[in-house]
Amino acid sequence: MVKDLLRRQHIETPSWAYGNSGTRFKVFAQRGVPRDPYEKLSDAAQVHAFTGIAPTVALHIPWDRVDSYADLARHAHSLGVGIGAINSNVFQDDDYKLGSVTHPDPAVRRKALDHLLECVDIMDATGSATLKLWFSDGTNYPGQDDIRERQDRLAFALERVYERLGEGQRLLLEYKLFEPAFYVTDVPDWGTAYAHCLRLGDKAQVVVDTGHHAPGTNIEFIVAFLLREGKLGGFDFNSRFYADDDLMVGAADPFQLFRIMFEVIRGGGYGPQVAFMLDQCHNIEPKIPGQIRSVMNVQEATAKALLVDRDALAAAQREGDVLGANAVLMDAYNTDVRPLLGELRAETGLDPDPMAAYARSGYFEKIAAERVGGAQAGWGA
Ligand code: PSV
Ligand code: MN
Ligand code: MN
Numbered sequence: 001m002v003k004d005l006l007r008r009q010h011i012e013t014p015s016w017a018y019g020n021s022g023t024r025f026k027v028f029a030q031r032g033v034p035r036d037p038y039e040k041l042s043d044a045a046q047v048h049a050f051t052g053i054a055p056t057v058a059l060h061i062p063w064d065r066v067d068s069y070a071d072l073a074r075h076a077h078s079l080g081v082g083i084g085a086i087n088s089n090v091f092q093d094d095d096y097k098l099g100s101v102t103h104p105d106p107a108v109r110r111k112a113l114d115h116l117l118e119c120v121d122i123m124d125a126t127g128s129a130t131l132k133l134w135f136s137d138g139t140n141y142p143g144q145d146d147i148r149e150r151q152d153r154l155a156f157a158l159e160r161v162y163e164r165l166g167e168g169q170r171l172l173l174e175y176k177l178f179e180p181a182f183y184v185t186d187v188p189d190w191g192t193a194y195a196h197c198l199r200l201g202d203k204a205q206v207v208v209d210t211g212h213h214a215p216g217t218n219i220e221f222i223v224a225f226l227l228r229e230g231k232l233g234g235f236d237f238n239s240r241f242y243a244d245d246d247l248m249v250g251a252a253d254p255f256q257l258f259r260i261m262f263e264v265i266r267g268g269g270y271g272p273q274v275a276f277m278l279d280q281c282h283n284i285e286p287k288i289p290g291q292i293r294s295v296m297n298v299q300e301a302t303a304k305a306l307l308v309d310r311d312a313l314a315a316a317q318r319e320g321d322v323l324g325a326n327a328v329l330m331d332a333y334n335t336d337v338r339p340l341l342g343e344l345r346a347e348t349g350l351d352p353d354p355m356a357a358y359a360r361s362g363y364f365e366k367i368a369a370e371r372v373g374g375a376q377a378g379w380g381a
């Protein structure tokens with residue numbers, strides 16, 4: 001039963017994790033980094049080949065701009081992977097200094113909206129069902145702009161995008177407490193995202209990026225609440241120690257990841273309706289192994305969450321047995337699930353140790369020799 005559910009898990013890796021990245025201080029170039037979106041997909045296919053559970057790749061436009069998106073999707077399929085969410089990017093042009101869809105100038109708002117609509121065209125061309133929207137929009141100083149009117153401008157753009165969505169397509173709205181705006185962020189929290197999505201309709205849901213909250217925020221509560229309302233569309237998984245660090249998921253706080261996965265399962269969100277995506281950068285560690293490790297971290301947290309004895313937990317909760325209920329959860333968390341996952345991989349023809357198998361495969365040596373001048377993933381993503 002647990003194994004069947006684990007076999008069905010699907011974790012999406014981001015194209016930008018394979019490119020060079022860094023902080024606002026320095027982008028560190030690594031050997032063998034992809035030179036174009038086609039090569040990013042080849043690397044993502046390696047993550048899937050060794051883990052067996054990473055069959056789709058998210059694109060970020062224009063970082064992944066190509067002449068033919070249909071051709072890119074064909075290339076993905078030839079490698080055994082598919083195109084996942086299309087991520088819009090209305091944050092890196094000079095025009096967006098004061099915002100994108102909430103900018104005071106209607107011409108800039110139009111430009112941003114056109115980009116979002118183009119992303120839906122790319123969904124059509126690639127067969128992607130998910131548009132992921134994150135806005136860097138906000139203000140730095142009190143009085144800088146009318147913060148209420150900015151909500152009207154945001155709602156207008158979202159409505160236009162929503163109307164453009166086709167059958168089987170949806171939009172996910174991502175929130176983030178701050179950065180790059182430091183005073184007001186136009187979509188700062190799950191409540192704002194939820195309110196906009198609620199107005200839009202069933203095809204609009206909230207995406208929870210685990211690095212986008214104030215320290216100490218109880219993310220699993222947000223997950224439980226959004227699932228209860230049918231408004232949890234997916235995750236951008238990563239780890240944070242301070243702000244939006246984009247470190248490997250499960251590295252900073254594996255217990256939090258377990259608690260989140262438990263609420264996903266408890267709330268009926270373990271299935272295709274809630275997308276498990278990674279949104280990370282590997283600034284100092286090698287990228288493909290960084291992604292493999294991250295996929296395994298999510299898988300381990302999921303396995304532990306699936307092992308929770310829900311009947312025992314419910315009984316302890318009913319009886320008001322505080323320590324007993326807590327112990328049920330901790331028993332599952334403290335289980336070493338690595339042997340189970342090794343067995344699961346072996347049963348599906350995979351190496352039980354994906355990290356070691358990738359290291360032995362010779363893929364890194366091959367790309368390091370072949371690829372010169374790898375592309376930058378973006379920055380501070
Ligand atoms: C913003 O910080 C964000 O989390 C959004 O998802 C962007 O699309 C992404 O980072 C880029 O890595
Ligand atoms: Mn994100
Ligand atoms: Mn982020």
